[in-house]
Amino acid sequence: MEDNKIQELNTSPQLAPPSAGGESIHVFAPATVANVVCGFDVLGFAVNEPGDEVIMRMTNKPGITISKITGDDGRLPMDPAKNTVSVSVLHYLQSIGRTDVGLDIELHKKMPIGSGLGSSSASTVAGLFAIKTLLGDTADPAKLLPFAMKGEEMACGHGHADNVAPALFGGFVLIRSYEPLDVVRLPHPAGLWCAIVFPDVDVPTREARQIIRKNIQMKDAVTQWGNIAGLVSGLFMNDIDLIGRSMKDVLVEPVRSMLIPDFYKMREMALELGAVSFGISGSGPSVFAFTRDEETAKRITQKLQQHLTNLKIGSNTYVSTINDAGPKVIG
Ligand code: HSE
Numbered sequence: 001m002e003d004n005k006i007q008e009l010n011t012s013p014q015l016a017p018p019s020a021g022g023e024s025i026h027v028f029a030p031a032t033v034a035n036v037v038c039g040f041d042v043l044g045f046a047v048n049e050p051g052d053e054v055i056m057r058m059t060n061k062p063g064i065t066i067s068k069i070t071g072d073d074g075r076l077p078m079d080p081a082k083n084t085v086s087v088s089v090l091h092y093l094q095s096i097g098r099t100d101v102g103l104d105i106e107l108h109k110k111m112p113i114g115s116g117l118g119s120s121s122a123s124t125v126a127g128l129f130a131i132k133t134l135l136g137d138t139a140d141p142a143k144l145l146p147f148a149m150k151g152e153e154m155a156c157g158h159g160h161a162d163n164v165a166p167a168l169f170g171g172f173v174l175i176r177s178y179e180p181l182d183v184v185r186l187p188h189p190a191g192l193w194c195a196i197v198f199p200d201v202d203v204p205t206r207e208a209r210q211i212i213r214k215n216i217q218m219k220d221a222v223t224q225w226g227n228i229a230g231l232v233s234g235l236f237m238n239d240i241d242l243i244g245r246s247m248k249d250v251l252v253e254p255v256r257s258m259l260i261p262d263f264y265k266m267r268e269m270a271l272e273l274g275a276v277s278f279g280i281s282g283s284g285p286s287v288f289a290f291t292r293d294e295e296t297a298k299r300i301t302q303k304l305q306q307h308l309t310n311l312k313i314g315s316n317t318y319v320s321t322i323n324d325a326g327p328k329v330i331g
């Protein structure tokens with residue numbers, strides 16, 4: 001098996017014996033930038049910040065409870081039958097025949113919901129990584145991917161993997177195929193920085209998917225697959241110029257950019273300030289730029305934030321390298 005090809009999604013688990021309760025774990029899972037401009041639904045990468053946190057405790061009573069959610073302004077369901085984290089964890093427990101397990105979940109949202117930064121994916125991946133670790137399941141983390149995709153389906157009506165896969169594996173990820181699922185980790189230049197700006201307007205993924213054109217022209221398809229191939233080649237070749245000139249989207253961005261305040265002005269500003277590329281993060285409204293250094297990334301976030309403030313739009317900004325680690329136990 002090639003090292004960078006994540007296969008054997010159904011590896012048998014080696015599980016710890018049933019717990020008497022009381023054990024707990026605190027897990028962080030990262031935000032992700034899906035699509036990476038030209039790779040709608042097939043490319044994504046993880047960043048170091050922001051990210052979500054889950055604290056999971058074993059209890060003596062079988063079943064899942066959610067005792068606390070913070071950082072969501074009351075928008076997420078506390079009902080474990082309706083929350084994507086608990087539902088994904090339950091699917092995982094059912095798959096390994098462990099519905100005897102009792103769990104309590106605390107979810108701490110550290111990023112805005114509906115931001116285009118893979119908010120629901122970060123929470124779901126944190127929950128799945130927490131239960132897998134608590135149970136001492138040593139199987140390949142890739143086996144969690146289908147459960148995380150179920151969470152996405154619940155959150156936005158479509159089980160795309162370009163947020164959950166990079167949140168779970170870290171780094172840059174290609175979804176080569178959905179049926180059958182074939183996920184490939186890609187290399188990336190070490191010196192690539194990412195500047196993210198989240199303008200405080202709500203763009204639910206479900207709606208941002210509905211406005212996309214259902215049919216495309218052959219000439220646009222040719223442009224798009226040339227760019228995807230160029231981006232992937234640039235990642236392998238450490239060629240940041242090739243990465244930059246390949247990150248163009250003629251299919252989705254022309255439609256979705258209408259949902260983002262002053263998108264084209266922000267792009268012009270970012271490129272003038274030295275960005276390698278600029279585009280929509282996932283389904284938006286967050287936008288991101290790749291840069292060759294931290295200073296340029298910081299300058300871009302400051303200037304774009306100032307521009308949005310002038311338009312009376314609040315924003316959050318993040319500057320990060322690409323996160324190769326994925327989820328991690330923090331307590
Ligand atoms: N590929 C998905 C979309 C990502 O663009 O709808 C959502 O974050």
